Every structure is written in structure tokens, then in C-alpha cells.
Amino acid sequence: MRTPDAPPLLSARGLRLAFGGVKAADGIDLDVLQGEFLAIIGPNGAGKTTFINMTTGYLAPQGGSIAYQGQSILGLRPRQIVRRGIGRSFQLPQLFTEHTVLENAALAVAARAGIWSPFRRLLRPEWQEEAEALLERFGLLSVAHARADALNEGARKLADIAMAVALEPRLLLMDEPTSGVAATEKMKVVETLVRVLRQAGVTAVFVEHDMDVVARFADRVAVWSQGRIAALGPPAEVLADPRVRREVIGIEAAGAPSGLPAGGGGHA
Amino acid sequence: MSNTPARHPSASSLPRLGGAARGAGLEMALTLIGALALILIAWAAPWLRFVLTIALAKGIAVLGILLLLRAGQVSFGHAMFLATGAYTVAFLAPSVPEALILLPLGGALALGLGLVVGLFVVRYRDIFFGMLNLALSMVLYSLLEKLYSLTKGTDGIRVAGLTFAGQSPPRETQEWLMFGLALGLALVFGLLVRAYLASPMGQALKGIKTRETRLEFMGVPARRVLLFAYAFSALMGGVAGTLVAMTSRHVTPLLAYWTSSGELVFIAILGGAGSALGPFLGAVAFELVRVYAAAQLADAWQMILGAVLLGVILFAPGGVWGILSARLKGRAA
Amino acid sequence: MTEWVSENGLLLGLALLDGLAYAALVFLVAVGLNLVFGVLRIVNVAHGSLFAIGAYAAASLGLFFAASGLPPWAGYVALLLAAALTGLVLGPPIEKLVLRRVYGHEQSLQLLVTFALFMILEDVQKLVWGVQPVSNDTPMKLLGTVDVPFGEDVIPFTAYQLFVLPGLAVFTLLALAWFLRRTLTGRVIVAVTTDKEAAMAMGIDATRVTLLTFTFGAALAALGGALASPTTSLVPGVGAQTIVLSFAVVATAGLGQIEGAAVSSLLIGLGRSVAVYFAPEFEVVVPYIIMVAVLLVRPQGLFGVLETRRV
Numbered sequence: 032m033r034t035p036d037a038p039p040l041l042s043a044r045g046l047r048l049a050f051g052g053v054k055a056a057d058g059i060d061l062d063v064l065q066g067e068f069l070a071i072i073g074p075n076g077a078g079k080t081t082f083i084n085m086t087t088g089y090l091a092p093q094g095g096s097i098a099y100q101g102q103s104i105l106g107l108r109p110r111q112i113v114r115r116g117i118g119r120s121f122q123l124p125q126l127f128t129e130h131t132v133l134e135n136a137a138l139a140v141a142a143r144a145g146i147w148s149p150f151r152r153l154l155r156p157e158w159q160e161e162a163e164a165l166l167e168r169f170g171l172l173s174v175a176h177a178r179a180d181a182l183n184e185g186a187r188k189l190a191d192i193a194m195a196v197a198l199e200p201r202l203l204l205m206d207e208p209t210s211g212v213a214a215t216e217k218m219k220v221v222e223t224l225v226r227v228l229r230q231a232g233v234t235a236v237f238v239e240h241d242m243d244v245v246a247r248f249a250d251r252v253a254v255w256s257q258g259r260i261a262a263l264g265p266p267a268e269v270l271a272d273p274r275v276r277r278e279v280i281g282i283e284a285a286g287a288p289s290g291l292p293a294g295g296g297g298h299a
Numbered sequence: 300m301s302n303t304p305a306r307h308p309s310a311s312s313l314p315r316l317g318g319a320a321r322g323a324g325l326e327m328a329l330t331l332i333g334a335l336a337l338i339l340i341a342w343a344a345p346w347l348r349f350v351l352t353i354a355l356a357k358g359i360a361v362l363g364i365l366l367l368l369r370a371g372q373v374s375f376g377h378a379m380f381l382a383t384g385a386y387t388v389a390f391l392a393p394s395v396p397e398a399l400i401l402l403p404l405g406g407a408l409a410l411g412l413g414l415v416v417g418l419f420v421v422r423y424r425d426i427f428f429g430m431l432n433l434a435l436s437m438v439l440y441s442l443l444e445k446l447y448s449l450t451k452g453t454d455g456i457r458v459a460g461l462t463f464a465g466q467s468p469p470r471e472t473q474e475w476l477m478f479g480l481a482l483g484l485a486l487v488f489g490l491l492v493r494a495y496l497a498s499p500m501g502q503a504l505k506g507i508k509t510r511e512t513r514l515e516f517m518g519v520p521a522r523r524v525l526l527f528a529y530a531f532s533a534l535m536g537g538v539a540g541t542l543v544a545m546t547s548r549h550v551t552p553l554l555a556y557w558t559s560s561g562e563l564v565f566i567a568i569l570g571g572a573g574s575a576l577g578p579f580l581g582a583v584a585f586e587l588v589r590v591y592a593a594a595q596l597a598d599a600w601q602m603i604l605g606a607v608l609l610g611v612i613l614f615a616p617g618g619v620w621g622i623l624s625a626r627l628k629g630r631a632a
Numbered sequence: 633m634t635e636w637v638s639e640n641g642l643l644l645g646l647a648l649l650d651g652l653a654y655a656a657l658v659f660l661v662a663v664g665l666n667l668v669f670g671v672l673r674i675v676n677v678a679h680g681s682l683f684a685i686g687a688y689a690a691a692s693l694g695l696f697f698a699a700s701g702l703p704p705w706a707g708y709v710a711l712l713l714a715a716a717l718t719g720l721v722l723g724p725p726i727e728k729l730v731l732r733r734v735y736g737h738e739q740s741l742q743l744l745v746t747f748a749l750f751m752i753l754e755d756v757q758k759l760v761w762g763v764q765p766v767s768n769d770t771p772m773k774l775l776g777t778v779d780v781p782f783g784e785d786v787i788p789f790t791a792y793q794l795f796v797l798p799g800l801a802v803f804t805l806l807a808l809a810w811f812l813r814r815t816l817t818g819r820v821i822v823a824v825t826t827d828k829e830a831a832m833a834m835g836i837d838a839t840r841v842t843l844l845t846f847t848f849g850a851a852l853a854a855l856g857g858a859l860a861s862p863t864t865s866l867v868p869g870v871g872a873q874t875i876v877l878s879f880a881v882v883a884t885a886g887l888g889q890i891e892g893a894a895v896s897s898l899l900i901g902l903g904r905s906v907a908v909y910f911a912p913e914f915e916v917v918v919p920y921i922i923m924v925a926v927l928l929v930r931p932q933g934l935f936g937v938l939e940t941r942r943v
Contacts, residue, residue: 087516113518125513127506138506141499142517149527150494153502198517373740375677375747419924422931425739426675427883434876434920441916508738557872561751568744598758605751612744613733 037065038101040202040234041117045095046085048078048258055081056092057258063202063236068225070245070266071238072279073255079238080122082255083204087119088112099202118200122207122238124191128180132171132190135179136162139197162197168227169193185216192224196231203228205237209244217241221248246270254279326576330489333579334482341478347587348474352546354579354586355481357566360539361578362492363532364567369496370525371508373429376436378559379416380409380533382443382552384540389456389550396462402480402541409537410530417529421522424511436560443552455551458544477546484542485579488535493575495531504528558601565604568611571621640910645782646789647909648902653793655901656801657860661874662881662893663808664852670825670888671845673739674731677746679853680875681753682718686854687861687870688761690714691768694861698770707771715858719851722753727846735842754871767865790863797859804852805894812890821845825888873916880923886936896926896934 039062046059055078063069071079084090086097088109097104104112113119127135133154140158141148166172169189174182179190188208195203208224209217225248228235239245245252245266252269254262256278262269269275337355341348360381367374384405391401420431443450450456460467463476495501503524506514514521544550553559562585570581593600615621665679693710726749734742775791812818823831824841832838857874881900885892900919907918932938 109515110518110520113516119516125510125516127513128509129505130502130509134502138499138502139517141503142514142519146499146503146519146524147527149498149500150491151499152494152497153499154497194513194517368740371738371740373743373747375743419928426743426887429740429743430675430677430876430879430883434880434923437872437876438917438920442913445913445916558751561747564744564747598763599755601751602755602759605748605755608748608751609730609745612741612748613730 039063040065040100041086041236042098043082043086043095044097046082046092046097047094048081048085048090048092054078054258056085056095059095059258059260061253061260061263063234064251066232066234067250068228068234068248069236070249070252071236071255072240072242072245072252073261074279077255078258079255080206081258083119083206083236083238086112086204087117113198113200116199116201117204118195118198118202119204120188120192120195120206120208122210124184124187126179126187126190126194128178130179131176132166132179132182132186133159133162133175135190136165136175136193136197139194140165143198165193165197166190168230169196170223183213185212185220188212189220189223196227196233199231200233202234202236205235207238207240209239209241217244242270326493326574330486330576333576334486337482337583341475345471345474347590348478349546350586350590351583352474352478352481353543354582355478355485356539356542356546357563357586358539358579358582359481359485359488359542360536361563361566361570361582362488362575363535364563365572365575365578366492366495366501366504366528366532368567368572369501369508370504370528372424372525373564374432374532375429375557375560375564376432376434377532377536377563378555378557379432379436379439380413380536381540381543381559381563382436382439382550382555383409383412384537384542385544385550385554386443386450386456386540387537388541388544389458392458392461396460397465398461398463398476398480398545401461401545402538405541405544406534406538409540410534413530413533413536414526417526417533421525421529433557433560436555437557440552440555440557443555450552453552455549455553458548458550461545477542481542481546484538488538489575489579492535495528496575500524500527561601561604565608568608571617573617573621641783642785642787643909644906645780645785645787647906649780649787649789649794650908651902651905652898653797653863654905655897656797657856658877658881658901659801659894659897660804660856660859661853662878662885662897663804663890664849664856665878665882666885666888666890666893667808667821667852668846668849669882671821671842672731672735674734674742674746675879675882675887676731676749676849677743677875678726678749678753678871679849679878680873681750681757681871682722682850682853683857683860683874683878684757684866684871685722685753686715686718686857687866688757688766688857689718689854690858690861691766691866692761694768694770698768704770704774707768707774711771711858711861712855715851715855718854718857719847723847723850724843726850727843731846732839732842750871750875754868757871758868761866763868765865765867767861769862772862793863800859801894801897804855805891808890817844877919880919884923884926884933886933889933889935892933892935 041063043059043061046056047054048056053076059078059082071082073079081090085092088104088107088111091106099115099117104115104117107115127138130138137153137158140161141153144158163172163175166175169192171186171189171193174186179187182190188211192203192205192208209220212220221244239249249266251264252262252266253260254269254275261278262272262275337351341351360377363380364374364377387405387408388401391404395401416435420428420435423431444452461473463473468476503514503519507521507525511521514524540554543554566581566585567578569585570577570579589600592603596603661679661683665676668679669675690711693714694707697706697710698704730745730749734745772790772792775796777788778791778794780787780789780794812822820831820836820841823834823836824838828838877900881893881896884896884900900922903918903922904915907915926934930936
């Protein structure tokens with residue numbers, strides 16, 4: 032799946048950003064390779080979401096560079112970056128709560144295929160079909176006509192990601208796709224997700240707190256710590272690193288005795 | 300949150316499985332019945348023809364308020380577009396008396412103003428959106444009032460000697476022509492707004508209310524979505540203004556005053572923001588009541604409107620259309 | 633240039649003095665609007681009506697005092713009493729019966745509700761005081777005029793507008809800053825403004841704070857009106873002008889900025905009165921040109937802080 036010889040899809044160098052005195056990014060260097068699934072782990076406040084926010088144009092870094100397919104995307108607005116092929120999903124699902132799930136999906140399809148159509152219906156046959164096919168792939172067809180705010184957390188997460196996928200991104204950044212999902216649904220959600228993304232040939236970066244998920248689905252793992260990347264490599268290697276075990280996984284298992292801020296995945 | 304007018308669940312014009320076809324059919328049937336009833340009243344009670352024409356014109360302007368309500372935005376200044384259309388007629392009628400030219404011209408000028416003002420106000424939401432619109436309309440009002448040499452101030456301008464397709468028919472025919480024009484345009488704009496609301500642009504408008512960030516992250520500029528709706532609403536306001544000017548034949552700065560804007564918002568909430576039919580139901584009810592009540596209660600008229608508005612918002616959020624459609628659907632089911 | 637100044641110097645001087653007095657009044661109203669917004673998160677469209685009612689009440693009370701044979705200085709008591717009464721009589725019912733029902737709802741809905749109140753209160757003025765001009769300028773006349781040297785000229789200007797109005801505005805600004813920073817009640821208000829949930833979790837009675845703040849804000853608007861009443865004759869429509877003007881001040885400064893509102897009051901007050909003397913047709917337009925110009929460059933206002941939404 033992964034093509035290591037190809038040039039990296041996304042290349043970040045020396046990213047820096049501080050909020051007041053807190054360094055959310057303190058010299059981030061990272062290459063995302065074509066076709067890989069890269070997991071980002073680390074305690075809360077380490078700057079994982081900040082990295083996604085900088086890559087998608089929501090926050091501007093104070094220093095460093097980000098290149099996508101060899102071209103700088105610094106200074107572009109979120110919507111310009113999206114159009115170049117970088118999608119994202121959110122820790123708190125960002126759905127249109129007064130629309131049905133189907134309409135949410137159809138709006139995402141329209142966003143790609145042509146939103147500026149004032150008098151033809153959104154749910155025209157071809158878009159409705161595509162939206163339904165998308166929902167089917169994510170296992171959401173049964174709730175297609177429910178209002179988005181009536182779904183459970185797992186379904187909302189999937190719908191949120193489905194909307195990002197409808198835009199046909201080459202790179203998808205997912206912020207904690209499994210947080211808040213009930214433990215019993217979690218593996219099902221991830222399996223669905225991975226299957227769809229592999230089929231679509233999407234390169235994925237995802238922030239994750241569940242080490243089982245990371246071990247099973249990630250090609251590589253990047254460990255975030257205080258705005259820096261503390262370790263990077265295949266899961267088997269990184270997750271076996273004693274320092275990583277102590278600082279990241281240790282608190283996941285033992286409930287934050289180490290003085291670090293509690294990881295958000297502890298409740299899973 | 301169910302007591303916000305624009306959120307009333309039964310008021311969505313979206314197709315839902317099952318109830319969809321029946322809802323649309325009901326709306327169409329009511330539209331036809333309503334149009335026929337209006338014609339009948341205008342024929343049986345000639346003194347109401349004028350009132351109904353004004354009501355239809357205002358209904359067209361209220362359609363614009365309804366569009367913005369979909370995005371969760373209230374404009375307290377839309378009378379500025381009404382006044383733009385009306386003053387276009389007043390200024391140009393002496394040189395271009397043709398109604399069929401003045402009408403699109405008034406609409407076009409309001410559309411232009413809407414684009415300029417819109418570029419500024421769509422950067423804001425909620426409080427700022429509402430208040431900036433109010434402020435800008437008050438600017439227009441004071442200009443119309445103060446630039447006496449141009450506008451004759453509060454005396455206003457009389458509109459005389461209009462022609463229709465080159466003819467100047469007798470007064471009664473002119474009244475019928477204006478009534479027919481208003482009714483026809485009401486139907487056209489009503490259908491356009493209905494289609495617009497179901498279109499991607501209309502649905503994205505609703506998305507601005509609930510999750511604007513998501514629109515941006517889908518590559519859709521939310522401000523442009525709102526700008527199109529705003530410009531469309533300004534166009535309808537302008538067309539309504541030309542109709543008002545050509546019907547009442549007298550144009551004053553009061554058309555741009557906050558009370559006029561307040562009336563439009565009042566009608567939108569009274570009629571219910573759920574359907575393109577609501578503005579017309581609201582406008583007809585409003586104008587008919589005013590004919591009989593306003594003369595006796597001139598100094599308390601705004602007070603009554605305000606009290607009713609409070610009542611509708613707090614106790615009957617679906618407006619007249621909401622109550623009506625809930626009743627009818629309940630009976631049909 | 634020098635020629636223009638010598639020809640128009642007197643007018644310019646008058647415009648500056650007028651502008652200062654006007655800015656003082658505008659500040660009192662705007663600061664109340666800001667304070668209420670800070671705690672309730674509602675921009676009260678009816679705020680301008682409270683100004684107008686305060687003005688009418690002050691004029692009526694002053695005339696009544698005079699007719700009852702009270703000494704002339706009682707007129708000043710009437711101004712303050714009218715402001716307090718307006719705030720106390722109208723503030724609590726508005727907050728308790730109407731606003732309380734829409735806390736936490738969409739802003740547009742809250743705006744609609746206060747707009748409805750605005751419609752009601754505008755007609756209350758007409759029903760109580762009629763549509764004929766009402767005026768009582770005794771409190772202004774009583775203090776006489778002061779000769780203000782301006783270049784080679786001397787401008788006679790009323791002491792009331794020169795000292796009382798700006799003085800009270802500055803006093804209010806300082807007293808408010810002291811109250812909010814140094815007193816317990818003030819700190820509670822600030823706490824609710826900053827983070828309502830956290831404040832309630834700490835045991836603060838937010839319901840009481842809200843009621844108190846709204847009543848106080850209403851009284852400030854009424855005070856602005858009461859103090860303005862001796863300088864002008866009152867006619868219907870003052871409320872609408874006042875709300876859009878004080879909103880312009882608040883928006884220019886940045887919503888919720890109290891000291892900022894003082895600066896933008898000066899800016900807008902002076903700008904407007906210069907227009908009054910040199911381009912009277914554009915008197916009403918100038919404040920909004922200032923506001924729009926500021927907002928185009930700084931959408932959050934001169935002193936406002938941009939909030940980034942967390943995603």
C-alpha cells in the first residue's frame with residue numbers, strides 16, 4: 032500500500048507556534064508518505080490538534096514550512112487547502128445538525144461537484160445516488176433520513192469522516208476518530224474506516240489514544256510531546272520503546288500517575 | 300431550541316420520505332386557493348384592491364427576509380432596498396414613465412446596492428448583521444430626509460403619469476394592472492425562493508446557521524453563500540419597492556425608516572419562516588388588520604405589533620403557516 | 633488654511649465643545665449597552681428607548697417639581713431621580729418577564745425579542761407624552777454660560793454642557809472601573825462576564841447578577857437621557873437614533889470594551905458635531921462612516937479581541 036520511494040505527499044519542516052508561553056509546536060519536522068496510515072499519539076496538550084490545524088490552514092504557524100505535493104500551502108485559507116486535496120475530520124463532529132445525514136452527505140458531494148446551483152434541487156438523482164453510495168460504504172444508510180443531531184457518537188464520527196471523504200481528498204487528517212465512541216463499537220468503526228480509505232487510496236494521518244487501534248492499523252507512529260516529535264517509526268518499534276511506554280502508554284494504562292496531563296483516551 | 304421560527308420542524312420545505320409529496324401538494328393547493336381568493340376579494344371589494352396589492356408587494360420583500368432567516372440571520376434594515384426601488388420610480392418616472400421599464404430598473408438598482416452593502420455585512424453574523432443593517436438603513440433614511448433639494452424631504456415625491464406598455468389606461472384598469480403585476484411577481488418569486496431553498500445554495504444557507512466552519516472545510520466560502528442570498532433578497536426588496544411606489548403613487552423617506560424594516564421582519568415571523576407561502580399569508584393578514592386598526596390606534600400601532608411579535612416568538616414559533624400546516628397535516632393523517 | 637481657520641474658527645470651536653458634551657451623553661448610553669451585553673450576551677435594541685423614556689421622565693419630573701414650588705436646584709435631583717426610577721420600574725420586568733425566557737437561545741432570536749420590546753417602548757412614549765415636543769431646559773439655564781477662549785475669539789458656552797455632562801461621564805467611567813475591579817459585586821459581575829458556567833459552579837447566583845446588571849444598564853441609559861433632556865426638546869424617534877448611534881459606538885470600540893467605548897464616543901461625538909456645523913445634511917451619516925471605516929480595517933473593533941473558535 033505504502034510507496035516509500037515516491038516523494039512525500041506532505042512535508043512539514045520546523046513548524047513553530049506558541050500560544051502565550053505554551054509551545055504547541057516547537058520545531059515539527061514530518062514527512063507523510065504516499066499511501067501510508069500515520070498515527071499521531073501523545074498526551075493532551077502536546078500539540079497534535081495544532082499540527083492538524085496548521086496543516087489545514089485554520090492556524091498559521093509562526094515559523095517553518097508546509098509543502099503538499101512539493102508546493103507550499105502556507106498562507107492558504109482552509110477552503111483553498113481543501114480544494115487541493117487535503118481533507119480533515121474533527122474531534123467534535125462538525126455536522127449540519129438541522130439537516131438529515133443524507134443531506135449532509137449530499138452537501139459534501141455538492142461542495143465538490145458544484146455548490147453554485149441556485150434553482151436545481153440539492154437532492155437531484157445523481158447526487159442523491161452518490162451520497163447514498165457513500166453512506167452505504169460507511170454503514171450509515173440505515174440512518175440516512177435521521178437528523179444529524181439524533182445520531183450516536185460513533186455514527187456522527189463516521190458521518191463526519193464520510194463528508195470529508197466525499198470531497199475525494201488525497202490526504203485525510205483525522206482528529207481522534209474514535210474518541211467518544213463506545214468501546215463496543217470502536218473496532219467496528221475503525222475497521223469500516225480503514226476499509227473505505229484503503230479502497231479510495233487515501234493517505235491518512237490520525238490522532239489516536241487507543242494503542243490497540245494504533246498497533247493494528249497504523250503503518251507508522253509519530254509520538255508528540257510538548258510540541259515536538261519524540262519518536263517516529265513502525266508501531267512495533269515505537270510502542271516497544273521504554274521511554275514512549277513510560278510517557279505515553281504508561282498513563283493510558285495506569286490512569287495518569289506520572290504527572291503528565293491525563294490522556295483523553297483513558298476513558299475508552 | 301424548537302421555539303425559533305426558522306427551526307420549526309414541520310415547516311421544512313425539504314423532501315422527506317413519505318410526507319414529502321403531500322406537503323408539497325398541500326402548499327401548491329393552498330397557493331392556488333389563496334391566489335383565487337385574492338382575485339375574488341379584489342373584484343368583490345374594489346376598495347381592498349389597493350391594500351391587497353401593497354400586501355403582495357410586501358410579501359415579495361418578506362421572501363428576502365425569509366431567505367436570510369434560513370441562515371439564522373435577521374436584517375433590521377431591509378426597508379432600505381424597498382426605498383431604493385420606490386425612489387427609483389419616483390426619480391425616474393418624470394423622464395421614463397413606463398412601468399415595465401421602471402420595475403426591472405428598481406430591482407436592478409436595489410440588487411446593486413445589495414451587492415455593495417452585502418460585501419460588508421456578510422462578514423458579520425447575528426447581532427452585528429442585524430444591527431449593521433439597521434444602521435445602514437437609518438443612514439439612507441436620514442439622507443432621503445435631509446437632502447431636500449433632491450428628495451423634497453419628508454413631504455416625499457408624488458409619482459404621476461405612469462404608462463403600461465406605452466398605454467395610459469383609466470384608473471381602475473391601472474389598479475387591476477398593478478394588482479395583477481404584484482400577484483404574478485409574487486407567484487414567480489415565491490416559486491424561485493422555494494426552488495432556491497431546496498437547492499445546494501439554499502441548503503448551504505441553512506448550514507451557515509448550524510455549522511459554518513464545516514462549509515469552509517468543504518471548500519465552500521460561507522460569506523459568498525450568504526452574499527448571494529443577501530443580493531437576491533435585496534432584488535426582491537427593490538421590486539417590492541417599485542410596486543409600492545407605483546401603487547401608492549407617493550414616496551416618502553418613511554419607507555426606509557426602521558419601522559418599515561420592523562414590519563417586514565414582523566410579517567416574516569407572523570407568517571412563519573417555514574414556507575414561501577408564509578410571507579404572503581402574513582402580509583395579507585397584516586395589511587388587512589392595519590386598514591381597520593391603524594387609524595384608530597395610530598399611536599399604539601407599533602406597540603401592538605411588538606406585543607404580537609413577542610407573543611408569536613415566545614408562544615407560536617411556527618407563525619401562521621406553522622399553525623395552519625400543523626392543523627391541516629393533523630387532519631390529513 | 634489659516635484663512636479658513638480664521639473664518640471658521642468659531643464654528644470649529646463650537647463643534648468641538650458640542651462634540652464633547654455629545655460624546656459624554658453617548659458614552660453613558662453605550663457603556664450601559666456594553667455592560668448588559670457583557671453579562672447577558674444580548675444586545676438590547678430597546679436600550680435607546682430607555683434613554684428616551686429617561687429623558688421624558690426627567691423633563692416631566694423637573695416641570696412637576698418646579699410647579700410644586702420646590703427650589704430650582706431640585707431640578708437636578710429630578711434628573712437623577714428620573715433615571716433611577718426609569719431603571720427600577722422598567723428594568724426588572726423586562727429582564728424577568730421577557731429576556732429570561734431567551735437566555736442561551738440563538739442570538740438572532742434574542743435580537744428579535746428586544747426589537748419587539750423596542751417597538752412597544754417607542755409607542756409607550758407616544759401614549760404617555762404625546763407627539764408634541766416636550767422640553768425643560770431649566771437645569772441647563774440655571775448654571776449660566778462660560779466664556780471659552782478660542783484663539784482670538786471667545787465662545788459663550790453653557791456651563792452645564794461644558795462641565796456637568798463631561799464631568800459626569802468621566803465620573804461614571806472611573807466609578808464603573810473602580811466598581812468592577814475593587815468591589816465584590818463588581819468582581820462577581822466580571823466573573824459572570826468572563827465565564828458564566830465557572831462562576832455559577834463557584835456558587836455565584838447568576839440570576840441575581842443578571843437582574844442587577846440589566847437594571848443598572850437600563851438606569852445608565854435613562855441617566856444619559858435625563859442628562860440630555862435639558863439640552864434639547866424631546867420628540868418621538870429619539871430612541872431609534874440613540875440605539876443605532878450607541879451601537880455604532882460599541883461596535884467601533886469592540887463589543888464589551890468599556891474604556892474603549894469612551895474613546896469611540898469621543899471619536900463619534902466629535903465627528904458628528906463637526907458635521908452638524910459644516911455639512912448638516914450628513915450629520916447622521918458621519919458616525920456610521922467612522923464605524924464602517926473602522927470595521928473594514930478591524931472587524932473586531934478598535935479595542936476588541938478576535939476569538940478563535942476551537943475545532
